[in-house]
Amino acid sequence: MAPAPPSAAVLILHGGRETGLKPPPPGLLNLPAVRMRPFVRHLARATRDPGGDNGGPVLIRSTPYTHRGWNGAREDPLHDAVRALDALQDETGGIPVVLLGHSMGGRAALRAAGHPLVTGVVGLAPWCPPGDPFTQLAGRDTVLIHSSRDRITSPQATRSLTTRARQAGARTCFITIRDSDHAMLRRAPSWHRLATTLVTGLLGLTPLPADVTEALTLPADAEATDGTLDLDQLRAAAEPDASGAASAARA
Numbered sequence: 001m002a003p004a005p006p007s008a009a010v011l012i013l014h015g016g017r018e019t020g021l022k023p024p025p026p027g028l029l030n031l032p033a034v035r036m037r038p039f040v041r042h043l044a045r046a047t048r049d050p051g052g053d054n055g056g057p058v059l060i061r062s063t064p065y066t067h068r069g070w071n072g073a074r075e076d077p078l079h080d081a082v083r084a085l086d087a088l089q090d091e092t093g094g095i096p097v098v099l100l101g102h103s104m105g106g107r108a109a110l111r112a113a114g115h116p117l118v119t120g121v122v123g124l125a126p127w128c129p130p131g132d133p134f135t136q137l138a139g140r141d142t143v144l145i146h147s148s149r150d151r152i153t154s155p156q157a158t159r160s161l162t163t164r165a166r167q168a169g170a171r172t173c174f175i176t177i178r179d180s181d182h183a184m185l186r187r188a189p190s191w192h193r194l195a196t197t198l199v200t201g202l203l204g205l206t207p208l209p210a211d212v213t214e215a216l217t218l219p220a221d222a223e224a225t226d227g228t229l230d231l232d233q234l235r236a237a238a239e240p241d242a243s244g245a246a247s248a249a250r251a
Contacts, residue, residue: 004056008203009088009097009117010043012036012062013081013105020069033062035183036102042196043100047205058203059095061088063105070104070127077108085115098202100195103127103153103182106144110161113140120202122195125182127153128161138169141202141216145194145231147180163224173215175229190231209234 015032016024024030040060047058063084067076081099088097097117101109106126113121114136121137123144144162146155155176162174177190184191201208208216211234215227 006059006092006095007056008095008205009059009061009092010047010199010203011081011084011088011097011099011109012040012060013077013099013101013108014062014065015103015105016065016077017069017104019071021067021071024065024068032102032105036062036100036105038188038192039100039195042192043199046196046200047203058205059088059092063108070107075111077104078111081108081112082115085112085117089117096203098122098199100124100199101126102184106153107132110134110137110142113137113142120199122198122202123158124184124191124195125150125153126158126161128157130157130160132161134161134165134170135168137165137172139171141171143173143175143198143202143212143216145175145177145191145198147177147182147184147186149178149180150182152182159224159228162227166218166222166227167220169220171216172218173212173227173229175212175231175234177231194231 014036028034043060063081065077065080070077085097094117096119098120099109099112099118100122102124104127106123109121109123110126118140120141125146126144142165144158146158148155159174162172166172177187180187200206211229215229218227
């Protein structure tokens, strides 16, 4: 029997630098890419479906970068992301894709969200410069996560983008992780589990936490605070629920 075709995909976009025209270093020397490996492992376990109840397999792909930096108007990681999405379209004929990006990769994910395959974006400490466009997020589920103590990218800028994107027709949610850092090393299990819960939820494989679902359905004119969640409060609210989604959201 021929294997079932893939039913969905997750495209991983790791971080990088503001500028840098050299290619990323190989293997373990590419620390931003290494940082995303635990996310890939968690997603691989969460999307494994021996019984086939969720249809075909979920592809998990990492985006190869041609350069280490964003490089101003060159926007190199954005073009890398679009090429990876085009390749998925050629390979599969068109399946829903959720983008999972960290830092510079989060910026690339947000910018590439207008691609026809993309149904959702999960941004981890994304780089959200105030002048970046956001109308491409219309009709997409967009969940952005930031540490309140991030000193590399701005949680305030991320929250602002969440609000502006909602006003432009996106379904958005902003989640704060207290007492962490930009590299996602402090409270690392919280980042891994929450990202996995969100990605599988946006793909329709598992339920999303109820607070996230409520935030994603807010009207365009909702207050910014209405779509802002705290992971620790989200976890506390989920604890009475014994479902797998609640367990996955726990830090």
